[in-house]
Amino acid sequence: MQALAGSVLPYLLLTYVLSGCALFLAAQRFLRLPAAEVPRLFWLSFGAGPVLVSWLLVTAMQLAPGLPQLAYVVAVEAGLVALGLAGWPARSELRPVAAGVCESVRRLRAWSGIERVTAFLLLAMLAGITGFALLLPITENDAIQYALVSRMFYERDTLAFYPVVRPDPATGFYAVSSHPLGFMGLYLWSFMAQGSAGQLGLVKLVSPAFVCFSLLALAALHWRRPRLVTLTASLLLLATPVYFIQASLLSIDSFRIYLLVAAAGWTLETAERGAARPRLKWVAGIFCGLSMFSHSINLVLTIPLLGAAYLVVAGGPVFERLRVASLIGVTAIVVGGERILSNFLQFGMPIYDFLPVYELRFIRHPAHVWGEAGIIDAWDRVVGGVLRGFADPRSYGITYWIAAAGLVAWLLRWPARDWAGPTEKLLLATTACLYVFAAATVAAGSPAFVTNARYLMTVQPFIASLAAAFLVAAYERYRHIA
Amino acid sequence: MRRLVIAGFFAALVMPNALFVVAYGRNYLPGVLDALNPFVFPARGDRDLLANSRWGWYRVIDFTRRFLPPEASVLVFRQNDFVFYGAHRVIRDVDPRMIPVYTQPGREEAYRALIALGVDYFYLPSYDTPTQYNTPVGAVLADPELARLVFEQRGTRLYRLVPPAERRRLGTRPMLDAKAEWLLYSDGPDWRPVTLPHEAEAGDREALWLQSGEGSWQLPPPELDGDRRFRPGATLRVKASVTGHGWVRLYAIEYSGQGRGIAELRPLRESALKDREPFQVDVQFRTHPRSSGMRFLMIVKGAGRFRIGAFDVTQVEELLPYGLAALGAAAPRAQGLAAGSVLDSQGHDGDYFSGPGHYLVPPSAYGAEPPRPAAWGMPSAYRVVLEARGEGRALLSAVTFDHDGMPQATPLETLTFTRGNAVIERVLVLGPEVREYRVGLLPVTESESLLDWTKRFFWSDLPPRHVPAATAIRIDRLEVTPLPEAIGDLRVRDCLLARRSRNADTAAVCRR
Numbered sequence: 001m002q003a004l005a006g007s008v009l010p011y012l013l014l015t016y017v018l019s020g021c022a023l024f025l026a027a028q029r030f031l032r033l034p035a036a037e038v039p040r041l042f043w044l045s046f047g048a049g050p051v052l053v054s055w056l057l058v059t060a061m062q063l064a065p066g067l068p069q070l071a072y073v074v075a076v077e078a079g080l081v082a083l084g085l086a087g088w089p090a091r092s093e094l095r096p097v098a099a100g101v102c103e104s105v106r107r108l109r110a111w112s113g114i115e116r117v118t119a120f121l122l123l124a125m126l127a128g129i130t131g132f133a134l135l136l137p138i139t140e141n142d143a144i145q146y147a148l149v150s151r152m153f154y155e156r157d158t159l160a161f162y163p164v165v166r167p168d169p170a171t172g173f174y175a176v177s178s179h180p181l182g183f184m185g186l187y188l189w190s191f192m193a194q195g196s197a198g199q200l201g202l203v204k205l206v207s208p209a210f211v212c213f214s215l216l217a218l219a220a221l222h223w224r225r226p227r228l229v230t231l232t233a234s235l236l237l238l239a240t241p242v243y244f245i246q247a248s249l250l251s252i253d254s255f256r257i258y259l260l261v262a263a264a265g266w267t268l269e270t271a272e273r274g275a276a277r278p279r280l281k282w283v284a285g286i287f288c289g290l291s292m293f294s295h296s297i298n299l300v301l302t303i304p305l306l307g308a309a310y311l312v313v314a315g316g317p318v319f320e321r322l323r324v325a326s327l328i329g330v331t332a333i334v335v336g337g338e339r340i341l342s343n344f345l346q347f348g349m350p351i352y353d354f355l356p357v358y359e360l361r362f363i364r365h366p367a368h369v370w371g372e373a374g375i376i377d378a379w380d381r382v383v384g385g386v387l388r389g390f391a392d393p394r395s396y397g398i399t400y401w402i403a404a405a406g407l408v409a410w411l412l413r414w415p416a417r418d419w420a421g422p423t424e425k426l427l428l429a430t431t432a433c434l435y436v437f438a439a440a441t442v443a444a445g446s447p448a449f450v451t452n453a454r455y456l457m458t459v460q461p462f463i464a465s466l467a468a469a470f471l472v473a474a475y476e477r478y479r480h481i482a
Numbered sequence: 483m484r485r486l487v488i489a490g491f492f493a494a495l496v497m498p499n500a501l502f503v504v505a506y507g508r509n510y511l512p513g514v515l516d517a518l519n520p521f522v523f524p525a526r527g528d529r530d531l532l533a534n535s536r537w538g539w540y541r542v543i544d545f546t547r548r549f550l551p552p553e554a555s556v557l558v559f560r561q562n563d564f565v566f567y568g569a570h571r572v573i574r575d576v577d578p579r580m581i582p583v584y585t586q587p588g589r590e591e592a593y594r595a596l597i598a599l600g601v602d603y604f605y606l607p608s609y610d611t612p613t614q615y616n617t618p619v620g621a622v623l624a625d626p627e628l629a630r631l632v633f634e635q636r637g638t639r640l641y642r643l644v645p646p647a648e649r650r651r652l653g654t655r656p657m658l659d660a661k662a663e664w665l666l667y668s669d670g671p672d673w674r675p676v677t678l679p680h681e682a683e684a685g686d687r688e689a690l691w692l693q694s695g696e697g698s699w700q701l702p703p704p705e706l707d708g709d710r711r712f713r714p715g716a717t718l719r720v721k722a723s724v725t726g727h728g729w730v731r732l733y734a735i736e737y738s739g740q741g742r743g744i745a746e747l748r749p750l751r752e753s754a755l756k757d758r759e760p761f762q763v764d765v766q767f768r769t770h771p772r773s774s775g776m777r778f779l780m781i782v783k784g785a786g787r788f789r790i791g792a793f794d795v796t797q798v799e800e801l802l803p804y805g806l807a808a809l810g811a812a813a814p815r816a817q818g819l820a821a822g823s824v825l826d827s828q829g830h831d832g833d834y835f836s837g838p839g840h841y842l843v844p845p846s847a848y849g850a851e852p853p854r855p856a857a858w859g860m861p862s863a864y865r866v867v868l869e870a871r872g873e874g875r876a877l878l879s880a881v882t883f884d885h886d887g888m889p890q891a892t893p894l895e896t897l898t899f900t901r902g903n904a905v906i907e908r909v910l911v912l913g914p915e916v917r918e919y920r921v922g923l924l925p926v927t928e929s930e931s932l933l934d935w936t937k938r939f940f941w942s943d944l945p946p947r948h949v950p951a952a953t954a955i956r957i958d959r960l961e962v963t964p965l966p967e968a969i970g971d972l973r974v975r976d977c978l979l980a981r982r983s984r985n986a987d988t989a990a991v992c993r994r
Contacts, residue, residue: 125500137528139537144562167579172555172572173565200528239499241506357576357613360584364754368612371729371754376784394506397499 011193011202014080015186016209020049021094022080025087027283038093039100044220044265047213047258050206051290053080054185055335061159062338069157069192076189111227114475118231125238126215130208132248138200140249145175150187151197163352178352180339182259182293183252203250210254211238211247217261218461221268221423226472233468236402237461242395242453253454256298259291260305261461267306267328268426271314274324281324285331292336296351297455299339301437303329305459309429313422366447373451385450386439389463395453396460403463406470419473427462434459529567538636539607541888543568545633546605546640555600559614560607573601575613584617592618593628593643601643604629608637610752615763624764626717626798627652631768635888637749639767653799657718658694658778664793667691679791684728690782692790702737702775715769717798720778722763723791726755728784732763737775746770755784760791766798835881835922836960844883844918866921868906869959872899877924878908882916897923903958910962921962 024045033041053076060075111119138144152168153159161168163178183206190202218237219230238244247254266284274280291302307325314321333340340350347354358365370376375384383391389400407428410420438456441449449455533544539560546556547569557580558564558572565572573579579599586592596619604623606614614620622628627649629641665673668682668690675696676682682690695703724730730753736746748767755761769776778795782788836845868878878894897906912919 121500137532138566139532139563141560141562144566148562148566167573167577170571171565172574172577173561174574174577175561236499239503241499241503244503245507355576356578357580357584360581363584363612363616364756365612367754368616371783372609372752374729374783376728393498393502395502397502399499 008193008202011190012205014077015050015053015189015193016205018049018084019053019080020046022084022087023049023052025090025094026083027087028093029087029090031277031279031283033093033277035093035096039097040220040223041265041269042094042097043216044262045287046216047210048262048287048290050186050209051182051255051259051293052083053189054182055290055293056080057189058159058181058185059338061153065158065160067157073192115228115231118228118235122215122231122235122238125235125244126208126211129211129238129244129247133208133250134204136248138204138250140246140251142252143250145177146184146187146252147200147203148173149175150184150191150203153184153188154191154197176353176355177296178339178343178347179296180293180299180336182290182336183255183295186255200250207247207250207252207254210258214254214258214261214461217258217265218465221261221265221465222469225423225469226476228475229465229468229472232471233461233465236397236399236464236467240395240397240399240457240460240464242457243460246454246457251454252295253457256291256294257458257461259287259294260298260302260458263287263291263302263306264309264426264430264462267310268313268423270324270328271310271426272422274314275316281328282331285328286335288328288332289335289337292332293338296339296353297458299336300351301434301458302336303332304437305430305433308433309426312429313426366445369447369451373447375447375451381442381450385442385447386435388450388453388456392453396457399460399463399467402467402471406466409470409474415474415477419469424466424469427459427465431459431462431466532567536636538634538638539563540567541635542605542633542638542640545635546570546603550603554602556603556605557596557601557619558605559611560605564605570603572605573599575611575619580613580619583619584613586618589618589621589625589628593622596622596643597646603632603643604639604641606639606641608749610749612754615751615753621764624719624721624766626719626766629766631717631766634768654719654796655799656795657797658793658795662694662793663696665693665696678793679789681787681789683787684726684782684784690780690788692780692782694778694793699735699777699779703777717766717768719766719796719798720750720763721792721794722780723760724755724763724780724782724788725758725760725791726782726784726788727757727786728755728782728788729753730755730761730763730783731781732765733779733781734767734769735777735779736770736773738770738773746773750778755782760789835920836962845920862912862916864910864912864919864962866906866908866910867959867961867963868897868908868923869903870899870906870923871901871903871958873901874899878906879922879924880910880912881920881922882912883918884916919962921960923960 024042027041027045028038056076056079057072060072060079064071064075138147149162149164152161152164152173159181162181164173164175167174186206187203190206191197194201214237215234218233222230222233238247243253243257263284266280266287270280270284288302288306292299307329310325310328311318311321314324343350343352346352357363370381373384375381389396390404406420409415410424434456438450529544529547532540535541540563543564544567546564547567550556550570552569554570556564556568556570556572557575559575561572561574564570583592583595583599586595606623614623622643623641627644629643631639632642633640662677664676664678664680666676666680666682667673668684673691673693676692680692684690693699697703718734720732720734722732730751731749732751734746734748734750736748748770750765750767751763753761753763778793780790782790866878870876875896875898877896880892880894882890882892884890894908894910897904910919910921
């Protein structure tokens with residue numbers, strides 16, 4: 001109980017609540033958004049607070065290595081306080097957020113039956129994920145690796161040995177993956193808060209917390225649409241088998257997927273209102289940078305995916321669109337591209353996941369990976385690889401098929417003329433870019449991207465959103481007829 | 483009403499995903515859900531919880547923690563959970579230090595390179611990796627003279643690299659005749675009999691299925707081959723060759739007693755084929771303790787023509803761990819277990835365990851009386867009576883087996899014998915997870931601690947320890963009997979609650 005009062009509660013408050021508030025207040029001071037927009041963008045950004053904590057911690061440890069842990073804790077807290085102070089004059093602008101929450105609670109009785117049922121199913125799914133994540137031991141392979149590396153960071157007070165390209169003398173541990181440190185930074189921060197890496201403890205909060213943040217971000221993305229769209233999109237996301245299981249097993253996916261959704265939200269905001277508020281592009285760049293800071297897939301794909309989507313959605317001359325997209329990209333690289341730089345300096349390439357053993361031709365590692373995934377020939381590579389979202393319902397459910405039906409309906413302008421707007425355009429463009437990337441990796445003979453169900457899940461919130469928007473549009477039309 | 487129909491239609495589109503969650507989760511969650519035992523959670527750490535998981539790798543990791551020497555070095559083909567939950571220094575299969583091993587021309591050279599690298603054990607998950615089957619390490623692991631299978635749980639294996647000083651030739655016994663009948667299923671309606679080698683054309687996106695023996699795979703074949711019956715717990719070595727383009731899976735299907743069910747569907751090999759070059763399968767494994775029949779099943783997925791070459795199965799000469807009772811030394815009595823062996827240390831080890839066969843294999847695997855099932859979810863109690871004479875120290879211990887045949891050694895008490903007869907009576911309480919048990923008496927040296935003994939117990943290939951010549955203990959009687967029926971009637975739970983019981987009779991029985 002003493003530990004709870006002394007360490008855990010301040011940690012929870014600082015990491016998962018105050019940091020998000022401080023970040024948004026600073027952004028609000030910078031952007032001066034109208035009051036009507038504040039709640040939507042607040043909930044879109046709220047989950048970036050813990051990522052900011054991780055970013056501050058990792059940056060402090062990289063800029064000033066060799067200091068005692070307490071110094072890094074102070075540095076992180078000082079960074080948050082500085083941000084909070086910068087945004088302090090805008091504190092009253094958070095009132096609409098609180099008022100909105102109260103109003104939503106008051107209006108719960110006005111929810112329709114289908115909204116209640118969907119919300120109930122959504123809460124049941126969320127409770128399942130949270131329960132599994134908190135109660136079960138860690139067993140997911142990549143999650144264990146992140147926990148191991150974070151434990152090594154904690155025990156050695158340094159990030160200098162990362163990535164572990166030389167086997168650890170104490171344990172023999174060897175892992176060359178050079179993912180950005182966002183997720184591991186948050187694990188490390190949790191270990192610091194609990195004062196031990198012997199048990200996972202607070203680390204188990206990370207994945208379910210980012211599932212919640214993802215739902216809030218989806219709500220922000222569909223803010224102007226009927227409430228049922230948000231509920232359905234959220235339910236479809238959580239009921240995606242691979243998402244549900246991976247989040248339950250403490251995988252990184254809920255973390256990186258939230259950041260991509262938040263970055264997409266700010267990119268959309270810039271595309272829609274960037275002409276009136278030019279400062280939006282800088283905030284969009286920061287969020288894209290935080291997304292790049294989460295995982296190698298986001299590091300590689302955030303700028304191409306959202307950059308292309310921005311070019312599709314934004315209005316104005318092409319040159320101006322290119323200029324803004326470039327500025328967003330440069331800002332993102334400055335904020336979250338540290339791993340690109342360090343990989344270049346250390347290995348001469350931006351992404352490094354190179355195992356010399358697999359270069360021995362007789363080992364035939366790619367043939368093993370294809371075969372293990374049941375992919376034998378070119379047809380399998382297209383259907384079971386690139387189009388896996390359609391061909392593998394055990395991993396992705398039927399959401400892809402609903403979204404595909406929605407796409408056809410969109411072309412036919414059914415069930416309503418305007419059910420798809422800029423949001424859907426952005427989501428569709430992002431998804432299309434991901435599939436171009438997947439096809440390119442397959443064409444290059446690499447099985448890495450398409451044989452791992454988690455990687456194609458990167459755009460699952462977007463697929464779920466498209467499917468939900470279509471379903472609700474159809475429902476609304478039919479309901480009115482009824 | 484119409485709105486209800488619309489809402490139902492809406493839900494029908496959304497909810498199939500949830501059903502797929504269940505389908506997908508069935509693969510991923512059960513092993514870890516085993517850890518969610520409300521009776522032990524959250525008092526125990528994740529590591530202990532996972533030791534009860536049905537996932538074999540956590541059981542094997544638990545085994546390594548408890549029984550491998552701390553300084554042992556393990557070559558791991560699945561690293562992260564071994565490092566996280568284990569306690570030993572590892573070399574990962576993709577570690578660059580392995581390149582000199584992989585590039586050796588043959589098995590002997592690879593063996594020497596592994597010795598030079600300091601590898602003591604191999605940890606292999608239940609799936610294959612190309613660093614096994616496409617390198618000479620696979621050949622080392624397939625050869626019982628070079629690598630001995632120490633422990634296996636649900637396909638996850640722990641091998642020990644045999645040190646050069648302990649290498650010896652092992653006899654083998656062929657178990658499957660070259661002319662044995664196989665059944666092939668490709669794209670036709672039925673299985674058809676074939677003999678190997680055999681060439682077949684893969685159907686349109688269908689897999690080839692090839693099984694050994696006649697009849698349905700759901701039932702055991704009459705014999706593996708004629709009268710050559712394999713022994714449960716025996717080490718078998720399988721060699722085969724397949725040529726073609728695609729992916730091959732080889733399983734051993736083992737059947738439990740009276741052919742009533744499948745005891746184990748054991749994946750032996752999962753590999754990418756090499757197109758025109760024959761792919762050689764070579765693997766050793768240990769049969770299930772309750773296995774009474776076996777088939778092999780090969781599934782080939784791919785395109786074009788396949789050639790399945792010779793298929794060879796041999797039983798390897800018994801690799802008995804050091805210091806145990808001879809096979810079939812004693813059969814259990816109707817009540818409890820019999821005695822009759824002698825501990826006699828004239829510079830020679832002489833551990834004694836009740837029941838027939840290998841002490842790490844449940845006695846029922848050797849045809850012993852079916853185990854007396856302990857009440858599920860409740861502990862059971864036994865009275866152990868030992869009558870012995872001689873001089874020296876010995877450890878009274880129990881080896882228990884859970885429902886999966888997983889052994890667990892429990893030292894009970896160190897006994898000191900000073901010339902003359904001694905009658906020792908103890909109560910042995912077995913946990914609710916115990917299905918079978920053995921009781922053992924092992925001579926110990928003056929300096930040997932319980933920990934040393936425990937390590938030695940499972941680390942079967944340790945060099946012989948020195949037992950003082952003065953240690954010579956003869957067992958005249960060792961009886962293990964369930965505690966009086968009254969315990970059974972009262973249920974042990976009542977005894978556990980006896981503190982609150984006001985019934986004097988109950989309390990008296992429980993005290994007994």
